[in-house]
Amino acid sequence: MATATQAILGIERRMVRDFNAGKIDQLLAAFHPRVAGFSSTRQKRISGRGALRKTFNYYRQASSRTKYRISNPQVQVFxxxxxxxxxxxxxxxxxxxxxxxxxxxxxVFARNRGRWQIVHEHFSRAH
Incomplete structure (x- = not known):
């Protein structure tokens, strides 16, 4: 059985893969239905998967080619x-x-019935 850290890093890797492949439904499955957060593309709070879908689609439609990557992930478990x-x-x-x-x-992840889901997301651009 994977440790919590391994499980969460696996979720993050799958999300990168799914976003780049345009698999938004699979990507959204990593998020709790009532996820809340902040995007680098808008000022207002994002509430729920539907609002998050709009954010993902914004990037997917911003260009004929979009590639998302993450680096140096760190996980703290509580x-x-x-x-x-x-x-x-x-x-x-x-x-x-x-x-x-x-x-x-x-x-921010919460584990419910053994499953890790994202309950909060915050993205900010580097300035």
Whole structure:
């Protein structure tokens, strides 16, 4: 059985893969239905999976080619809660030069019935 840290890192890796493949439904499955958070693309709070879907679609539609990556993920576990922090990069476009957006992100996870889900997301651009 995977440790909590391994399980959460696996979720983060799958989310990168699913976003880049355009599998938004699979991506959203990692989030609690009542997820709340903040996006780097808008000022107002995001509430629920539907609002999160709009944020993901914004990036997917912003360019003919979108690539999302994370680096240096770290996980802190506190019983049935955990925080994952990481740096992220989004590349828009396929030519040179590409438009690259960088920032920092965090996910707060809660474990319910043995399953880890994201209950809060915060993404901010690096300035």
């Amino acid at each position: 019983g049935d809660s955990a925080v994952a922090t990481f740096y992220w990069t989004v590349e828009l476009g396929g030519g040179r030069p590409r438009h690259v957006i960088e920032g920092r992100g965090s996910h």
